[in-house]
Amino acid sequence: MTGWIGITLGDNTGIGPEVTLQALAREMVADEARYLLIGDEGHLRRLNERFRLQLPLLPFLGYDQPGRIFIHNPLPGPLPENLTPGSPDAARAALDLLSDGARRCLRRELDALVTAPVNKEAIIRAGEKSFVGQTEFLSQLAGTDRTAMMLLGQDDRGRTLRVALATTHLPIRQVADALSQAKVERTIELAALACRDLGLARARVAVCGLNPHAGEGGQLGTEEQTIIKPAVRAAQARGLDVSGPLAADALFYHAYRGDYDAVVAMYHDQGLAPLKMIGFDSGVNWTLGLPFVRTSPDHGTAYDIAGQGTANPASMQAALLLAKQLARETPQPPRTQPAR
Numbered sequence: 001m002t003g004w005i006g007i008t009l010g011d012n013t014g015i016g017p018e019v020t021l022q023a024l025a026r027e028m029v030a031d032e033a034r035y036l037l038i039g040d041e042g043h044l045r046r047l048n049e050r051f052r053l054q055l056p057l058l059p060f061l062g063y064d065q066p067g068r069i070f071i072h073n074p075l076p077g078p079l080p081e082n083l084t085p086g087s088p089d090a091a092r093a094a095l096d097l098l099s100d101g102a103r104r105c106l107r108r109e110l111d112a113l114v115t116a117p118v119n120k121e122a123i124i125r126a127g128e129k130s131f132v133g134q135t136e137f138l139s140q141l142a143g144t145d146r147t148a149m150m151l152l153g154q155d156d157r158g159r160t161l162r163v164a165l166a167t168t169h170l171p172i173r174q175v176a177d178a179l180s181q182a183k184v185e186r187t188i189e190l191a192a193l194a195c196r197d198l199g200l201a202r203a204r205v206a207v208c209g210l211n212p213h214a215g216e217g218g219q220l221g222t223e224e225q226t227i228i229k230p231a232v233r234a235a236q237a238r239g240l241d242v243s244g245p246l247a248a249d250a251l252f253y254h255a256y257r258g259d260y261d262a263v264v265a266m267y268h269d270q271g272l273a274p275l276k277m278i279g280f281d282s283g284v285n286w287t288l289g290l291p292f293v294r295t296s297p298d299h300g301t302a303y304d305i306a307g308q309g310t311a312n313p314a315s316m317q318a319a320l321l322l323a324k325q326l327a328r329e330t331p332q333p334p335r336t337q338p339a340r
Contacts, residue, residue: 003032004063005323006110008097009039012090013083014301015311016116018047022313024069025053027320034068036060036110038097040079041071051309063109074100085303086119088126094118098134102141105292111327112293114319119301120169133169135287138294147289148190150262151272151298152322153279161255161278162198162262163271164191164288175267176210176223184231184264190288191262192240199329206251206260207232207244208270214247228266272298281314284322293326295319 010016017039024035037044041059048055058065060072075093083090101113115134123131131137139147150164166187167178188205195203207228208214211221218225228245235242244251248265252274255263265271275283276298283298297315305311 001111001327002063002109004034004036004110005320005327006036006038006101006104006113007320008094008101008113008115009037009044010097010116010118011086011094011122011301012040012043012079013085013087013306014117014119014303015299015306016118016301017044018051018307018309019297019311019313019316020116021047021051021053021055022311023317023320025055026313026317028055028068030321031324032068033324035070036104037069037071038074038101039071040075040093041073042078042081044071046081047307050307072100085301085306086122086125088122091119091122091126092128095123095128095131095137098137099141102138102292102294105294106142110292112295112323114316114323115294115296116316117297117299117301119303122301134296135168135285138287138290142290142292144289144291146186147287148187150191150194150286150288151275151283152286152318153275153283153298155278159256159258159278161252161275162191162194163275164188164194164262164264165268165271166264166266168268170267172267176221179210179223179227179266181227181231181234184228184266185234186289187264188231188235188240188242189238191264192235192242194286194288195261197326197329200261202261203241204259204261205235205240205242205264206246206255206262207242207264208248208251208266209245210266212247212249214245223266281312282318283315284318286322286326293323295323295326 058067060070104110154160192203210223215221215224224245285296287294297319
């Protein structure tokens with residue numbers, strides 16, 4: 001371990017920079033981790049002063065310098081002050097920050113990367129027409145398509161949902177065509193490996209059906225019979241503790257009460273709606289299958305409240321906690337990579 005956690009600050013006109021600073025103010029006393037904040041230095045210093053956080057922000061000169069929180073700006077220069085929300089300059093800069101952080105992880109300079117939110121619409125408007133999301137962007141930089149998004153949420157009684165997605169940011173009409181036995185099987189495997197990386201005693205994975213009532217034996221769709229069930233059986237044949245396909249409307253109740261350790265959902269909102277119901281403020285996004293640890297808060301840029309000091313930093317703090325946990329417990333590269 002290097003002892004360093006990288007944090008990309010995302011869209012400068014959103015809440016990412018401020019929730020990062022507020023989360024660090026809470027986390028500084030927890031351990032001796034060192035943080036590399038990758039973003040605009042002037043904006044961070046202004047926020048630090050405005051919110052009276054008094055964080056000791058230092059310019060980054062090298063990994064051997066004394067201190068705890070450092071700022072590195074990989075951009076050609078500082079961003080203009082008072083950019084409008086969703087500014088093309090901020091959107092393009094967010095991708096440059098993400099690239100810098102990922103490359104530092106790939107070079108093993110950082111133990112983990114935590115990524116503040118970006119805005120997909122703003123990035124596409126800025127000219128990056130192929131951008132789908134940070135998960136896909138990082139997967140491409142790492143040279144792998146064998147990744148999956150896992151979201152983790154916890155309620156106020158400590159009950160947790162862990163949901164891995166077989167598909168991510170797709171229009172609903174494209175989901176069925178995007179599913180394949182290999183993709184579902186890989187997501188099952190990643191979910192099981194994630195349970196082990198989290199130190200859970202078991203790795204019981206339940207798999208959602210795509211259609212209502214898991215297809216009703218083919219009466220409401222055939223994807224369960226042709227794609228999902230073969231993937232489940234293949235995973236079972238490899239010794240994984242996996243069940244399904246199960247009707248999603250009932251499955252999440254059973255997972256929530258502890259009958260399963262992780263759920264594989266077929267599409268974004270199928271998995272995220274129940275998770276955000278129980279852990280809206282503290283949800284964490286974890287990218288499985290990357291050759292480095294990456295987490296992020298489970299919220300967007302929230303342009304409407306940026307700079308007001310009202311944004312809740314709980315999700316960013318949870319993302320930092322998970323990143324540090326995984327960095328301590330997971331050898332490099334992480335176990336959460338599927339067999340090839």
